Amino acid sequence: TQLLEQSPQFLSIQEGENLTVYCNSSSVFSSLQWYRQEPGEGPVLLVTVVTGGEVKKLKRLTFQFGDARKDSSLHITAAQPGDTGLYLCAGVWWRGYGGSQGNLIFGKGTKLSVKP
Amino acid sequence: DSGVTQTPKHLITATGQRVTLRCSPRSGDLSVYWYQQSLDQGLQFLIQYYNGEERAKGNILERFSAQQFPDLHSELNLSSLELGDSALYFCASGKTGGASPYNEQFFGPGTRLTVL
Numbered sequence: 001t002q003l004l005e006q007s008p009q010f011l012s013i014q015e016g017e018n019l020t021v022y023c024n025s026s027s028v029f030s031s032l033q034w035y036r037q038e039p040g041e042g043p044v045l046l047v048t049v050v051t052g053g054e055v056k057k058l059k060r061l062t063f064q065f066g067d068a069r070k071d072s073s074l075h076i077t078a079a080q081p082g083d084t085g086l087y088l089c090a091g092v093w094w095r096g097y098g099g100s101q102g103n104l105i106f107g108k109g110t111k112l113s114v115k116p
Numbered sequence: 117d118s119g120v121t122q123t124p125k126h127l128i129t130a131t132g133q134r135v136t137l138r139c140s141p142r143s144g145d146l147s148v149y150w151y152q153q154s155l156d157q158g159l160q161f162l163i164q165y166y167n168g169e170e171r172a173k174g175n176i177l178e179r180f181s182a183q184q185f186p187d188l189h190s191e192l193n194l195s196s197l198e199l200g201d202s203a204l205y206f207c208a209s210g211k212t213g214g215a216s217p218y219n220e221q222f223f224g225p226g227t228r229l230t231v232l
Contacts, residue, residue, distance in 0.1 A: 031218065031219075033219075033220075035223075040225070040226075041225055041226070042118065042120070042206050042208070042223030042224050042225050042226050043159070043206075043223050044118070044223070045220055045221070045222070048218050048219075048220065050218070088158075088159065090159075092218075092219050103161055103164070103172055103174065104149075104161060104219065104221065105161070106151075106158055106159040106160070106161075107158065108157075108158035109158060109159075
């Protein structure tokens with residue numbers, strides 16, 4: 001069972017279009033992270049959202065954490081070919097200070113291709 | 117460049133063999149995390165070490181083991197290799213032991229293991 005479901009799995013769009021990718025779970029997370037991974041490289045952290053309802057912007061990327069902290073979305077405005085890559089969401093279960101760990105649970109990702 | 121180094125970049129071996137993957141964390145980071153990424157399962161957490169001690173275990177097989185040395189570099193040992201162990205193996209490092217909802221992790225470039 002995949003704890004974090006990402007949709008769509010694949011997305012191919014033209015430069016200049018807008019898009020939204022989703023990350024959904026039935027579990028509550030302490031926080032949620034978004035990563036971007038390019039072929040042959042490791043994932044790179046884009047943002048961490050912690051508070052339910054939180055919205056963070058990173059240039060043309062807007063990240064939102066659901067009110068119940070079970071889901072998140074990533075919206076890209078005016079996509080560019082440089083946005084091409086695998087977008088991964090990761091849920092963090094934090095057991096509190098003095099707790100044992102804050103493991104990352106990853107979704108399978110959305111593979112985005114932006115054509116010029 | 118995340119500052120995390122992994123060697124080797126590629127590894128091709130035969131079933132039944134044993135291999136060792138190496139990871140050097142970013143300067144100042146005490147935690148090392150190991151992940152396996154395959155096409156069907158996505159990015160799966162294997163194990164975490166913090167300052168030389170095992171901190172958390174994920175979906176790590178009994179044939180796999182890891183350790184973190186006093187200089188904080190880590191090795192992941194994979195033995196009795198099977199075809200299904202072919203995957204990308206990533207190491208990530210972080211400052212904290214995971215006791216934070218942020219739990220920022222910085223990923224290395226990965227080792228691509230091919231078992232023939």
